Amino acid sequence: MSLRSAIGDGLVIARRNLIKVKRVPDVLVFVLLSPIMFVLLFAYVFGSAIDIPGGSYREFLMAGIFGQTVVFGATFTGAGLAEDMQRGIIDRFRSLPMSRAAVVFGRTASDVVYNLISLTIMALTGLIVGWRIRGSLLDALLGFLMLLLFSYSVSWVMALVGLSVPSPEVVNNATFIVIFPITFIANTFVPAESLPTVLRVFAEWNPISSLVQATRELFGNIPPGTPEPTAWPLQNPVLYSLFWSALIIAIFAPLAVRRYVRVAKKS
Amino acid sequence: MAEIIRADGLVKRYGEVVALDGLDLSVQEGTIVALLGPNGAGKTTAVSILTTLIEPNEGSASVAGIDVLKQPAEVRKIIGLSGQYAAVDKDLTGFENLDMIGRLYHLGRKKSRSRARELLERFDLSEAGDRPVKTYSGGMRRRLDLAGALVAESPVLFLDEPTTGLDLISRTELWRLIRNLIDQGNTLLLTTQYLEEADRLADDVLVIDYGKTIAQGSTDELKDMVGGERIEIKVTDSAHLPAASEMLGRIAVGDLTGDDRPRTVVAPVSDGVKQLADLLKNFEAAGIGVSEAVLRRPTLDDVFLALTGASTESREVEEPQLALESGRRGRGRGLPS
Numbered sequence: 001m002s003l004r005s006a007i008g009d010g011l012v013i014a015r016r017n018l019i020k021v022k023r024v025p026d027v028l029v030f031v032l033l034s035p036i037m038f039v040l041l042f043a044y045v046f047g048s049a050i051d052i053p054g055g056s057y058r059e060f061l062m063a064g065i066f067g068q069t070v071v072f073g074a075t076f077t078g079a080g081l082a083e084d085m086q087r088g089i090i091d092r093f094r095s096l097p098m099s100r101a102a103v104v105f106g107r108t109a110s111d112v113v114y115n116l117i118s119l120t121i122m123a124l125t126g127l128i129v130g131w132r133i134r135g136s137l138l139d140a141l142l143g144f145l146m147l148l149l150f151s152y153s154v155s156w157v158m159a160l161v162g163l164s165v166p167s168p169e170v171v172n173n174a175t176f177i178v179i180f181p182i183t184f185i186a187n188t189f190v191p192a193e194s195l196p197t198v199l200r201v202f203a204e205w206n207p208i209s210s211l212v213q214a215t216r217e218l219f220g221n222i223p224p225g226t227p228e229p230t231a232w233p234l235q236n237p238v239l240y241s242l243f244w245s246a247l248i249i250a251i252f253a254p255l256a257v258r259r260y261v262r263v264a265k266k267s
Numbered sequence: 268m269a270e271i272i273r274a275d276g277l278v279k280r281y282g283e284v285v286a287l288d289g290l291d292l293s294v295q296e297g298t299i300v301a302l303l304g305p306n307g308a309g310k311t312t313a314v315s316i317l318t319t320l321i322e323p324n325e326g327s328a329s330v331a332g333i334d335v336l337k338q339p340a341e342v343r344k345i346i347g348l349s350g351q352y353a354a355v356d357k358d359l360t361g362f363e364n365l366d367m368i369g370r371l372y373h374l375g376r377k378k379s380r381s382r383a384r385e386l387l388e389r390f391d392l393s394e395a396g397d398r399p400v401k402t403y404s405g406g407m408r409r410r411l412d413l414a415g416a417l418v419a420e421s422p423v424l425f426l427d428e429p430t431t432g433l434d435l436i437s438r439t440e441l442w443r444l445i446r447n448l449i450d451q452g453n454t455l456l457l458t459t460q461y462l463e464e465a466d467r468l469a470d471d472v473l474v475i476d477y478g479k480t481i482a483q484g485s486t487d488e489l490k491d492m493v494g495g496e497r498i499e500i501k502v503t504d505s506a507h508l509p510a511a512s513e514m515l516g517r518i519a520v521g522d523l524t525g526d527d528r529p530r531t532v533v534a535p536v537s538d539g540v541k542q543l544a545d546l547l548k549n550f551e552a553a554g555i556g557v558s559e560a561v562l563r564r565p566t567l568d569d570v571f572l573a574l575t576g577a578s579t580e581s582r583e584v585e586e587p588q589l590a591l592e593s594g595r596r597g598r599g600r601g602l603p604s
Binding site: 005008012015016019021023024086088089090091092093094096097098102129174 | 359
């Protein structure tokens with residue numbers, strides 16, 4: 001009952017989760033459609049109103065939408081777990097000699113696949129509306145990896161939420177009021193410099209901002225001549241967002257697993 | 268024979284509600300023992316503790332000598348559980364469900380797959396094996412759920428109300444399958460609300476109520492406690508009642524009762540079928556008109572009535588369900604036994 005069985009059993013559960021998505025594609029439709037909607041909405045509605053000196057808003061926008069979507073994508077983890085906990089199959093799992101971490105681990109793992117699918121769709125939509133990767137392919141790949149890693153870390157937060165609420169619906173409602181401001185008070189859709197002071201400081205230290213900043217740099221979407229950011233996190237965005245991803249996993253993974261075991265025992 | 272399941276003084280409280288109130292039990296290897304009791308008696312709680320799903324407030328339990336509280340992970344390796352509500356994933360196919368369970372028992376890829384096919388075959392689910400479980404009938408889901416408990420060929424099986432809510436045909440089919448398990452050397456603890464189910468399957472029965480064992484023995488012994496069989500006779504003319512009572516009294520093994528109904532007399536008997544036939548002949552010869560003649564076997568209700576003085580219908584205590592959705596699912600009062 002070690003890390004090895006946690007991973008092995010977790011993958012069995014992840015596979016089961018993916019089969020379920022294939023069988024009940026309603027969820028997938030949301031995964032596919034919402035990024036398309038976001039890209040089109042922001043590109044055409046805000047695109048004409050927001051001015052990015054020396055560059056195009058659509059290029060600026062894409063990293064922001066990527067960042068926001070992967071964070072929202074993590075809510076699937078919470079909803080999926082909350083739903084699982086209501087099913088009889090959980091009793092079966094609990095009576096099996098499997099790792100206690102497997103159900104939660106498997107859920108966060110299968111959600112990486114959702115996020116990969118939604119990132120791909122989003123990138124394709126972005127290419128259609130005029131977004132281009134202007135850096136090296138390797139940098140771009142690194143950018144996508146960072147998005148997936150960050151999303152994976154947020155998945156563990158959502159796992160804890162999903163195991164603490166009475167029903168899957170609550171997950172979306174509860175997290176929306178937190179995720180929405182966090183992803184908006186950042187450099188996702190407008191440059192952080194243009195925000196009022198209090199919000200600007202929050203935005204500069206917001207890990208979402210550094211994630212978006214890092215992706216923007218790695219995709220080569222920062223227009224030449226843009227002044228160097230003044231805040232440390234935005235000057236070292238890759239380091240700062242990797243630090244946050246690691247920190248979030250280190251804190252929330254044990255909490256979520258412990259929560260699963262406790263919820264399971266309580267009944 | 269060796270003792271393979273043992274519980275001593277199990278107590279489980281949910282706030283004010285006492286689900287188990289010092290339950291003791293002992294199951295010998297290779298036998299079927301039924302926990303018989305109404306909803307809320309503590310049956311599911313007992314199974315949940317023995318299968319490591321929940322921990323008791325007091326008491327101890329072991330399976331095959333392994334302490335359920337101290338080494339739950341070891342216990343899980345040797346048990347199979349089939350829940351009160353089919354614990355299978357409805358979006359997965361029957362095959363995928365069994366294969367997944369095999370993997371989680373760490374049988375390995377190849378063994379899990381072949382075992383899944385083998386069990387589908389044995390439980391008559393081969394054809395449906397590659398269809399999602401949500402297309403299955405209730406009986407098919409229960410069979411799959413039972414198959415799930417057998418994936419790892421666990422020596423000790425726990426079946427929590429395996430047939431509650433099923434129609435008679437599915438129930439009979441499931442009984443046959445469960446009965447077969449014992450021929451293969453498994454030990455089985457099952458819970459049920461139906462005396463008939465215990466009667467068909469179990470070697471030994473524990474009647475539990477309010478979290479305590481109130482009687483233990485074979486089903487025959489239990490039925491004998493409530494007087495075994497009864498003959499009920501309703502005569503057409505109340506003037507014949509004394510004569511009919513007198514004739515019944517000669518074969519009765521206990522006191523006659525009037526059973527509160529007009530022109531009716533009830534007698535406990537020992538060899539009901541033959542005695543009823545003889546009795547009807549004698550009535551005819553004596554010119555006693557009979558409008559109803561019934562031979563009754565005791566029901567769970569009768570056993571309860573005899574043991575507790577209360578009917579199974581009037582339970583106010585409800586124990587939490589196995590799954591976490593206690594309040595959510597219908598409680599399923601079940602069919603009258």
